[in-house]
Amino acid sequence: MARSVASTSVRLLGPNAHPLYPALLPVPILCFVGALITDLAYIASADMMWLDFSSWLLLAGLIGGGLAGVLLIVELVRARERRALLPHFVFLLAAWVIEVFNSFIHARDGWTAVVPSGLSLSIVATVLGLLAGWFWQSARHRSVEIVR
Amino acid sequence: MTRTLITTFCVLPLAACGSGQAIDPNNQFGANPLLPAPHEQLVADVGVFETVGWQNGETPTVPVGFQIAAVAQHLSNPRNVLALPNGDVLIVESRNESGEPVQRPKDPIRDWIMSRAHSQTKSGQAPLASNRITLVRDANGDGRPELRSVLVDHLHAPFGIAVLGGFLYVANTDAIVRYPFTPGETRITAPGTKLVDLPAGSINHHWTKSLVASPDGSRLFVSVGSNSNAMERGSDAERDRAAIHAVDPRTGLMKTFATGLRNPNGLTFYPGSNTLWTVVNERDELGPNLVPDYMTSVRPGGFYGWPYSYYGQHVDPRVRPQRPDLVTRAIRPDYALSSHVAALGLTFYTGASFPDRFRGGAFVGEHGSWNRTDPHGYKVAFIGFRDARPTGNPQDFVTGFLKDGKAHGRPVGVAIDRTGALLIADDVGNTVWRVSYTGNRIASRSSSASGAGTL
Numbered sequence: 154m155a156r157s158v159a160s161t162s163v164r165l166l167g168p169n170a171h172p173l174y175p176a177l178l179p180v181p182i183l184c185f186v187g188a189l190i191t192d193l194a195y196i197a198s199a200d201m202m203w204l205d206f207s208s209w210l211l212l213a214g215l216i217g218g219g220l221a222g223v224l225l226i227v228e229l230v231r232a233r234e235r236r237a238l239l240p241h242f243v244f245l246l247a248a249w250v251i252e253v254f255n256s257f258i259h260a261r262d263g264w265t266a267v268v269p270s271g272l273s274l275s276i277v278a279t280v281l282g283l284l285a286g287w288f289w290q291s292a293r294h295r296s297v298e299i300v301r
Numbered sequence: 302m303t304r305t306l307i308t309t310f311c312v313l314p315l316a317a318c319g320s321g322q323a324i325d326p327n328n329q330f331g332a333n334p335l336l337p338a339p340h341e342q343l344v345a346d347v348g349v350f351e352t353v354g355w356q357n358g359e360t361p362t363v364p365v366g367f368q369i370a371a372v373a374q375h376l377s378n379p380r381n382v383l384a385l386p387n388g389d390v391l392i393v394e395s396r397n398e399s400g401e402p403v404q405r406p407k408d409p410i411r412d413w414i415m416s417r418a419h420s421q422t423k424s425g426q427a428p429l430a431s432n433r434i435t436l437v438r439d440a441n442g443d444g445r446p447e448l449r450s451v452l453v454d455h456l457h458a459p460f461g462i463a464v465l466g467g468f469l470y471v472a473n474t475d476a477i478v479r480y481p482f483t484p485g486e487t488r489i490t491a492p493g494t495k496l497v498d499l500p501a502g503s504i505n506h507h508w509t510k511s512l513v514a515s516p517d518g519s520r521l522f523v524s525v526g527s528n529s530n531a532m533e534r535g536s537d538a539e540r541d542r543a544a545i546h547a548v549d550p551r552t553g554l555m556k557t558f559a560t561g562l563r564n565p566n567g568l569t570f571y572p573g574s575n576t577l578w579t580v581v582n583e584r585d586e587l588g589p590n591l592v593p594d595y596m597t598s599v600r601p602g603g604f605y606g607w608p609y610s611y612y613g614q615h616v617d618p619r620v621r622p623q624r625p626d627l628v629t630r631a632i633r634p635d636y637a638l639s640s641h642v643a644a645l646g647l648t649f650y651t652g653a654s655f656p657d658r659f660r661g662g663a664f665v666g667e668h669g670s671w672n673r674t675d676p677h678g679y680k681v682a683f684i685g686f687r688d689a690r691p692t693g694n695p696q697d698f699v700t701g702f703l704k705d706g707k708a709h710g711r712p713v714g715v716a717i718d719r720t721g722a723l724l725i726a727d728d729v730g731n732t733v734w735r736v737s738y739t740g741n742r743i744a745s746r747s748s749s750a751s752g753a754g755t756l
Contacts, residue, residue: 199621201535208405257343260407262533262586263619265341 174224178289180217181245182282184210185252189275192267204259204266207275211256218249237292244285251278322590326639326677329593330694334637336612340588341619348674349418350708352729359709361727362701366656366740369699370444372724372733373437377429379726379733380509381646381714383462385484388719389438390446392726392733396431397458397474397508404534418671418708419729432456434471436487437733442720444735450487453480460714461512461568463521465550472510472523475501477548497553500541504528507542507582509645513568514550515575521548522577523555526564531584531619532608543607545579545599561605561631567647567714571598571689572661580644580665581634583611589673594644596665596684596691597634606631636691641670642678646714649686652721655738661686664698664723666712679703681712681725699725699736 188210195203225242229235255274259266328335363369373379373392381393403409433456438448453471461472469482469489478493499510507526514521527543528534545565547558564582571578577599583592584607592611609624610616613633616623638644646666650659662685667678681699684691702710710730718724722737 201533204533205405208407212406254343256406260405261341261619262529262531263617264621265619 174221174228175289177217177221177224178245178286181214181221181249181252182286184214184217185248185275185279185282188214188252188255189272189279192272192275195267196272199264201263204263207267207271208256208259211252211259215249215252215256218245218252222246222249234295237295238289241285241288241292244281244288248278248281248285251281322588324590326590327694329590329637329639331636331691334593334612334639336593336615337588337590339591339618341586342588345586345672346589346674347414347671348676349414349671350676350703350706352418352711353707353709355709355730355732360701361699361710361712361725361734363699363736366738367736368739369734369736372439372444372446372735373435373449374732375429376435376731376733377431378728379435379713379731380728381460381462382716382724382726382733383464384716384718384724385464386719387484388440388442389436389484390716390718390724390733391452391462391469392435392437393459393462393714394431394433394435395456395459395509397505398432399503399505401504401506414671418669430454432458434459434462434469438487439718442718444720444722444737448487452487453489453493458508460509460566461523463512463514465514465518465521468550470496470512470514470521470550472499472512474505474508474510475499477510477512477521477523477553479550495553496550497548497555499523500525500528502528502538504534504538506534507564509564509566511566511568511579513570513577516570517575518550521550522546522558522568523548524562524565524568524579526566526582527607529608530586531617533619539608545577558601559599559603559605561603561607561609561627562599563607565599566645567666569647569649571686572649572651574689576689578647578649578663580638580647581605582643582645583640584608584617585641585672587611587617589675590640593637593640594642595634595638596636596644596647596663597632600632603632604630605634612637636684638665638667638682638695639677641672642682643668643670644678646681646712646726648715648717648723650717650721650723652717654721655723656740658685659683661689663691664715664717665695666715666725668711668713668728669703669708676703679708679711681715681723699723699734702727702730 188207191203191206258271322337322340360369377394378396380395383391433454434452436450436452437446439446458474459471463470468479470479477496480489480493506528511524524545528538544560545558546555548555565579567580580596608620610628610631645668665682669679670677679702682695683698684695710727714726716724725734
């Protein structure tokens with residue numbers, strides 16, 4: 154193998170794959186974490202501005218996560234080592250689906266947009282999103298090991 | 302595009318709708334409406350209907366003994382009517398051109414749904430000029446006008462109008478403006494003078510400002526609807542809103558008269574009294590059978606709950622911070638009209654040509670619901686009054702605006718003309734309708750015919 158470590162790390166997603174997916178993956182995870190933080194800020198202040206932040210962060214996370222998900226599915230089809238990525242895929246998909254419902258909850262006009270179900274879904278989706286990030290890193294780590 | 306747009310997202314697995322609020326909507330009339338628990342669905346029920354207008358010869362439906370005919374057609378979004386003692390009818394054509402700023406992702410979606418329910422022009426046609434007052438003259442009172450003229454033009458989303466002391470007062474969405482006017486004139490050329498600013502601003506969610514003069518002519522009363530459904534635009538956006546204000550017609554001094562009225566319209570004094578009445582659109586997205594819109598007399602200084610509570614002291618779970626101090630003094634309205642009917646017009650029957658049971662009763666223009674899959678409203682309802690208090694259930698008076706899932710028209714403002722006929726502004730049908738009683742005419746004709754037979 155004459156490839157550098159950096160290029161071997163993307164071999165998990167096929168030898169010619171451009172690493173666009175790793176650039177998009179942080180978008181949903183960060184947005185879902187952000188929405189949880191702004192949910193907490195809304196509960197603390199009852200200021201509608203924070204609920205607006207949450208709604209937009211959820212939408213941005215869903216768009217970013219949707220784009221990333223499409224790329225991930227394409228990569229999964231092409232990947233040699235699918236099983237290594239499966240936990241990552243499942244956790245990210247679960248977080249995304251939960252945030253779809255959470256967006257509808259967050260469209261309510263005030264307190265009940267967050268308390269209790271909006272906040273609960275934000276917590277669950279944030280944990281799932283962070284787990285998805287964790288398993289991405291471990292899959293990536295493994296793939297480097299496999300290639301080496 | 303020809304199909305009715307009825308959108309129900311209840312198939313979503315978490316929606317869990319259908320279980321809540323299974324009540325008979327007929328229990329939501331009168332002084333003691335049945336109020337189910339709030340039921341916030343995952344996606345609110347939406348039922349809006351394609352607007353098709355009226356074909357030649359089509360009219361709304363009236364009870365036996367009455368007839369209905371158009372006083373003016375091909376108007377541009379007529380929202381309100383005022384009948385003058387000389388037989389002239391002033392028609393307020395109005396359109397709020399400015400959209401609301403997008404605050405949340407749901408806003409453009411809601412705006413799209415609302416625009417579907419209000420569209421009036423076939424695609425490709427430019428909207429006709431609106432924001433003006435059209436005068437229609439029916440000097441002989443036969444319901445067939447001889448003259449039609451634009452009385453005032455270039456208004457700014459007007460709704461309420463009143464004629465008082467040599468002036469025509471127009472409640473634009475952002476100010477009360479007055480014009481020198483003597484009944485009989487058909488065109489006002491003098492520029493308007495601003496009497497007082499009204500709350501408007503960039504959001505201006507409920508933009509119709511209803512207007513009426515007190516019986517002694519000393520004060521004008523103007524209604525200002527809320528800037529949001531349940532204060533989700535923040536409390537700063539609600540300054541001087543969801544209220545009725547009293548305005549001195551000479552100085553423009555404005556004082557708040559009553560508050561907590563989410564979207565009050567149809568301001569009218571009960572005939573022969575100093576009691577102000579209004580119809581109020583209550584809040585959405587608490588379920589298809591909550592909150593009932595209502596008709597109520599308005600007490601000076603009264604607080605009617607919005608946004609903190611609904612129908613008296615039922616706390617809205619969405620509004621924070623809560624205000625138990627205000628909720629304890631929230632007044633329970635007089636008469637529920639059922640949920641989401643969108644009552645926008647109110648007039649009391651002051652004429653003499655309808656049968657006795659109509660005397661002193663109320664006609665309510667119900668623009669029609671969006672927050673229900675099973676539509677409410679889309680009609681003019683009649684509520685009988687006894688001793689100046691509403692009694693019994695509302696009766697359908699003018700119906701047929703919504704037929705086979707298509708909205709031919711939507712009634713808004715109502716008025717009684719000098720012959721005792723009922724006038725209805727129909728903003729989707731772009732028509733003003735006149736309902737007159739023919740029962741006694743048929744009876745008198747038959748009696749005269751029998752009289753002729755005895756000769």
